[in-house]
Structures are given as C-alpha cells and as structure tokens.
Amino acid sequence: MELRLAIVDDDISIRKMLRRIIEDTGLGIVVTECSDGILAEEVLRVSLPDIALIDMLLPGQDGVELITRLSTERLNISYIMISQVNSEPMITRAYESGIEFFIHKPINVLEVRSVINKIKESRKLRQFMSYVHQTTSQFTGQNPSAKVDGENKHKSAIYRTFSDLGIIGEAGVKDIYALIELICANQRQDNESTYQLNELYGQLSQKLNQDAKAIEQRIRRTITKAMQNLVNLGVEDYYNEKFQNYSSSLFDFKEVRQEISFVNGKSNYHGKINVKKFIQGIIFIAGQAG
Structure with a gap:
C-alpha cells in the first residue's frame, strides 16, 4: 500500500520541495499540508497519515509541542522533524517528543529519500511483529x-x-x-x-x-x-x-x-x-x- 504523508511547515517553498521529492521519487502521496502548529494538530488527527514531516519552528505551537501532544494519542503516525536548528539540547528534546528522524535544512533530496525509506521499512517491521503476535x-x-x-x-x-x-x-x-x-x-x-x-x-x-x-x-x-x-x-x-x-x-x-x-x-x-x-x-x- 502506498505511503500517505503530511507536511507541516510555514514556508510554502519547503512544502513544495518536499512534495516534489516525495511524489517524483515514488515515495508515496502527500495527503495534506499545513502551515500552523495549532491547526496541524486537528489536521493530522483527521487525515491520519503514515508519516508526518514537521518543522520545528511553527506559528501557534512549535513542532516539538505538536508531536508531544499527538504522541500521547497513539495515532500510528511516524514523525520526522525538519529544521535549521543545530542545538543538541533542542534536537534531543525533539527525539524525546517522539520523532524517529531529524532532517536538517537546507533540504537534501538523498537524505529525505533515505529517511522516508527507513521509516517505511520500520513500519513494515512493526506490522510484521504484530502479525507474529497474532499468529504465534x-x-x-x-x-x-x-x-x-x-x-x-x-x-x-x-x-x-x-x-x-x-x-x-x-x-x-x-x-x-x-x-x-x-x-x-x-x-x-x-x-x-x-x-x-x-x-x-x-x-x-x-x-x-x-x-x-x-x-x-x-x-x-x-x-x-x-x-x-x-x-x-x-x-x-x-x-x-x-x-x-x-x-x-x-x-x-x-x-x-x-x-x-x-x-x-x-x-x-x-x-x-x-x-x-x-x-x-x-x-x-x-x-x-x-
């Protein structure tokens, strides 16, 4: 089944670039986009993508707050954070919120492809492990x-x-x-x-x-x-x-x-x-x- 992805970033040029990378390289389909941290909370709950790429610095609430709130609801969404931030404490905070990968800006096509493919693989593994629990x-x-x-x-x-x-x-x-x-x-x-x-x-x-x-x-x-x-x-x-x-x-x-x-x-x-x-x-x- 094709991966469903969401992009949350207040920079429209970044959203367009990520959409192009995802769709041109056959990584999946972008089911929704959003530019606001508070609005994104409801958008992601409704659209339930497999993967959400979320900017760290967003209007309304930042990406870490957004992911922290959504992670408590166990929505089966895999989170990737994208940011120019290089601060180790902030990156650590991002991982603690529930992200699986951190992608640094400026966006690198090969890195985006590699990270999304790794998450695709890990999701397949989790599905298989669930299957193992049921069958064994x-x-x-x-x-x-x-x-x-x-x-x-x-x-x-x-x-x-x-x-x-x-x-x-x-x-x-x-x-x-x-x-x-x-x-x-x-x-x-x-x-x-x-x-x-x-x-x-x-x-x-x-x-x-x-x-x-x-x-x-x-x-x-x-x-x-x-x-x-x-x-x-x-x-x-x-x-x-x-x-x-x-x-x-x-x-x-x-x-x-x-x-x-x-x-x-x-x-x-x-x-x-x-x-x-x-x-x-x-x-x-x-x-x-x-």
Missing part, C-alpha cells in the same frame, strides 16, 4: 507437525542469513538465536511488541546459566563482525546483492557508511551496531520465509 498465539491449537515445519523454516532462514553474513561459526550466533526464541516466546505469552534488551539478557542468563554481560558481549561482537564482513563486500562491489539486501535491513545505513569510511582510511571511527535493529531484521527475514 494460535500455535497451541495447531497440528504439532505443522508447527515444527514452520519453526524449521524460520530457523533455516535465520541460519542462512548468518551464513550470508559470514558469522555462522561465531560464538555469539547461538546466543542471537536464543535471544530471538526468547523474544517470540515472550510475545506469545503477553502479546507485547516492546522489550528491553537488558531484561532479555537477564532472562537468557538464567536460562543458559551464564553471565548476562558475557552473553551481551558475544552478541555484540558477532553483530559487529557481521557488519564488518558486509562492509568488506560493499567496498569491493557496492552493488553486491548481499550488501544491498542486508546493509539497511539489519543495520543503520549511516553507520554502514561510517564503517566504509573507516575501511577506506577516511575516518578513525568504526560504524556502530544497533542490536535491536539487527534482531528485528532477522525476525522479519525469518517471517518472510514462512
């Missing part, structure tokens, strides 16, 4: 052999991904798989899509009778190795199929670019991994196999 709860009444077949397909897909990433022999692979099993088991019990990694590490520690910190370190080392292997593929051939498939679905692509810069000697800093994104990506891949 039905396993109790299923034919046991059908359940086993489904689990085997998912396990094969997960380990095939590990193989593609060159980490099949890493010690942390078993920990990652155990973590995925634990997440799915917890979701079957309470239908809750959110989870804290620290709590899961604690549960794994009890289950495996091993130190939670050691488990976390093995998982992080293995995911870091996966990123490094993937980046090496991308450095040799940017259009490598595995690099294209996994670089944004399992990692934050800006961190992949950072790791590429490190490998090419253009930076002294490695790219950073996001354990939660990696795990969610793996679960999504496994779901597609089912």
Whole structure:
C-alpha cells in the first residue's frame, strides 16, 4: 500500500520541495499540508497519515509541542522533524517528543529519500511483529507437525542469513538465536511488541546459566563482525546483492557508511551496531520465509 504523508511547515517553498521529492521519487502521496502548529494538530488527527514531516519552528505551537501532544494519542503516525536548528539540547528534546528522524535544512533530496525509506521499512517491521503476535498465539491449537515445519523454516532462514553474513561459526550466533526464541516466546505469552534488551539478557542468563554481560558481549561482537564482513563486500562491489539486501535491513545505513569510511582510511571511527535493529531484521527475514 502506498505511503500517505503530511507536511507541516510555514514556508510554502519547503512544502513544495518536499512534495516534489516525495511524489517524483515514488515515495508515496502527500495527503495534506499545513502551515500552523495549532491547526496541524486537528489536521493530522483527521487525515491520519503514515508519516508526518514537521518543522520545528511553527506559528501557534512549535513542532516539538505538536508531536508531544499527538504522541500521547497513539495515532500510528511516524514523525520526522525538519529544521535549521543545530542545538543538541533542542534536537534531543525533539527525539524525546517522539520523532524517529531529524532532517536538517537546507533540504537534501538523498537524505529525505533515505529517511522516508527507513521509516517505511520500520513500519513494515512493526506490522510484521504484530502479525507474529497474532499468529504465534494460535500455535497451541495447531497440528504439532505443522508447527515444527514452520519453526524449521524460520530457523533455516535465520541460519542462512548468518551464513550470508559470514558469522555462522561465531560464538555469539547461538546466543542471537536464543535471544530471538526468547523474544517470540515472550510475545506469545503477553502479546507485547516492546522489550528491553537488558531484561532479555537477564532472562537468557538464567536460562543458559551464564553471565548476562558475557552473553551481551558475544552478541555484540558477532553483530559487529557481521557488519564488518558486509562492509568488506560493499567496498569491493557496492552493488553486491548481499550488501544491498542486508546493509539497511539489519543495520543503520549511516553507520554502514561510517564503517566504509573507516575501511577506506577516511575516518578513525568504526560504524556502530544497533542490536535491536539487527534482531528485528532477522525476525522479519525469518517471517518472510514462512
């Protein structure tokens, strides 16, 4: 289904530019525009877009206030803030209000496309996780052999991904798989899509009778190795199929670019991994196999 987007900015030239980027590049359709922070509150409630791009400095009420008020209503809108502001405290405040990404002005076409595509991907993941909650709860009444077949397909897909990433022999692979099993088991019990990694590490520690910190370190080392292997593929051939498939679905692509810069000697800093994104990506891949 096509993404529905809204643009809230008091600068008509910015609204026109964003609309053109969105529609000319096939990112979705712009269902509404607004120039006032107070008016936008009702406009977004009525139009219910998938994504709202909101300027930080608006007449009436600023973008942070607007998003803070709407976030309490759980409208299933993903928020992107756009602004010239470079103040770290203000940007932090924006993220605390509920935004998913911050885009700096002047508008960059590639950045807008990248951010909207990332949100599209994350929304698909959330939809899939919701689907997992609904379907896994039905396993109790299923034919046991059908359940086993489904689990085997998912396990094969997960380990095939590990193989593609060159980490099949890493010690942390078993920990990652155990973590995925634990997440799915917890979701079957309470239908809750959110989870804290620290709590899961604690549960794994009890289950495996091993130190939670050691488990976390093995998982992080293995995911870091996966990123490094993937980046090496991308450095040799940017259009490598595995690099294209996994670089944004399992990692934050800006961190992949950072790791590429490190490998090419253009930076002294490695790219950073996001354990939660990696795990969610793996679960999504496994779901597609089912």
